Amino acid sequence: MSLSRRDFNRSITRLGALGLAAQLAPQVTSPLFAQTANRKIGYAVIGLGRISDHFIRGIQDTTNSKVTALVSGHRDKAEKIAAQYGVPKSSIYSYENIEDMRSNSAIDAVYVGLPNSMHAEYSIRSAKAGKHVLCEKPMATTVPEAQSMIDAAKAANVKLMIAYRCHYETTNLAAVKLIRDGALGQLQSIQGAFGFSCGPEEWRLTKSLGGHGPLFDVGIYCLNASRYLTGEEPASFSAYAYSNPNDPRFREVEESINWITRFPSGVIASCNTTYGAPMDGYIRAYGSKGWLEINPAFVYEGLRLRAEYRDDAGKFIQLDQPNAEKDPIHFTKEAAHFSDCILNNKTPKSPGEEGLRDMTCIREIYRSAGITMA
Numbered sequence: 114m115s116l117s118r119r120d121f122n123r124s125i126t127r128l129g130a131l132g133l134a135a136q137l138a139p140q141v142t143s144p145l146f147a148q149t150a151n152r153k154i155g156y157a158v159i160g161l162g163r164i165s166d167h168f169i170r171g172i173q174d175t176t177n178s179k180v181t182a183l184v185s186g187h188r189d190k191a192e193k194i195a196a197q198y199g200v201p202k203s204s205i206y207s208y209e210n211i212e213d214m215r216s217n218s219a220i221d222a223v224y225v226g227l228p229n230s231m232h233a234e235y236s237i238r239s240a241k242a243g244k245h246v247l248c249e250k251p252m253a254t255t256v257p258e259a260q261s262m263i264d265a266a267k268a269a270n271v272k273l274m275i276a277y278r279c280h281y282e283t284t285n286l287a288a289v290k291l292i293r294d295g296a297l298g299q300l301q302s303i304q305g306a307f308g309f310s311c312g313p314e315e316w317r318l319t320k321s322l323g324g325h326g327p328l329f330d331v332g333i334y335c336l337n338a339s340r341y342l343t344g345e346e347p348a349s350f351s352a353y354a355y356s357n358p359n360d361p362r363f364r365e366v367e368e369s370i371n372w373i374t375r376f377p378s379g380v381i382a383s384c385n386t387t388y389g390a391p392m393d394g395y396i397r398a399y400g401s402k403g404w405l406e407i408n409p410a411f412v413y414e415g416l417r418l419r420a421e422y423r424d425d426a427g428k429f430i431q432l433d434q435p436n437a438e439k440d441p442i443h444f445t446k447e448a449a450h451f452s453d454c455i456l457n458n459k460t461p462k463s464p465g466e467e468g469l470r471d472m473t474c475i476r477e478i479y480r481s482a483g484i485t486m487a
């Protein structure tokens with residue numbers, strides 16, 4: 114499926130309106146609330162790698178969620194983790210038999226912590242097994258896959274949330290509030306970066322599992338932040354990609370990509386991402402009355418918000434707010450939110466449509482850089 118630029122703009126605007134509406138609409142409390150107030154949502158964690166470790170630890174600090182099942186290709190590893198977190202051996206599944214989760218009433222939802230190209234398949238199979246889906250970013254590796262995940266969740270009448278943990282994290286939310294409150298005046302421009310030097314053995318460097326390069330994995334944080342800081346959907350993109358031809362890591366996916374986004378109000382965002390160099394994640398916004406910076410912005414702890422602006426009375430305000438919250442707090446908040454949505458029949462703040470918006474933007478960025486993405 115490919116969209117003309119006009120179709121792209123139209124679809125992105127429509128999705129944007131939906132996303133904003135979902136965020137601004139008053140949350141409706143289900144009549145089931147009283148019955149479900151003390152219930153904990155049970156999660157099956159699919160894929161027991163690095164991010165799932167954060168998620169499993171994070172969920173322990175929630176009051177409404179627990180890990181009740183594990184899905185892994187490595188039985189020994191799964192049994193060790195199961196013993197640590199009180200998951201019964203009978204609730205350990207392999208990738209081949211996740212459909213058996215259907216009959217396990219201790220599983221309400223799944224958390225998909227697999228390589229990018231596996232997100233769509235395991236989200237769709239889980240939805241078909243009647244389980245709500247919390248899927249890691251990037252939502253999928255193609256736009257049609259992302260759409261089919263949304264369709265599958267709707268058809269199965271389950272909820273789908275994309276794990277954009279910064280949507281639930283204190284410092285990023287404080288920056289959004291400062292901008293919405295008008296502290297910076299009329300927003301002018303945004304700068305951001307996030308990248309790292311990727312080890313040669315990582316699945317991230319393969320087309321079959323990573324899909325594409327660092328934009329899918331870490332650049333997506335800058336893209337998503339430029340959208341939530343402005344509260345707008347991009348009007349157009351311009352981008353360059355580069356891969357060192359002498360570096361064998363970048364035979365299949367690009368090394369670096371830099372892009373510029375123009376938003377309808379005139380804000381221009383300029384962002385960089387790479388798998389070739391350490392690039393601490395930050396995001397900076399400049400407005401007519403001042404600036405703010407989150408640096409670091411996207412790591413699991415130690416975030417810091419700084420800002421300088423003049424208030425309405427012309428008083429000079431200087432903010433410096435280090436965030437003392439410790440990992441895995443982002444995952445605690447994210448899981449608690451999704452469980453609350455399930456328990457009280459609410460729409461997640463980062464539903465599948467939010468993931469699809471990023472996927473559609475990423476396709477446009479790649480198109481501008483001369484890289485084809487489905």
Ligand code: NAD
Pocket residue numbers: 160161162163164165186226227228229249250251276278316322329330
């Ligand atoms: P990882 O390599 O540490 O874990 C991947 C897991 O998938 C492992 O348990 C592995 O055994 C399993 N797996 C199943 N089939 C596999 C296959 N064919 N090849 C390789 N692994 C296979 O990866 P990760 O860093 O945990 O990333 C997983 C997902 O989480 C990615 O989509 C990534 O973008 C996302 N992620 C999100 C954040 C965040 O902050 N939200 C941070 C890092 C990664």
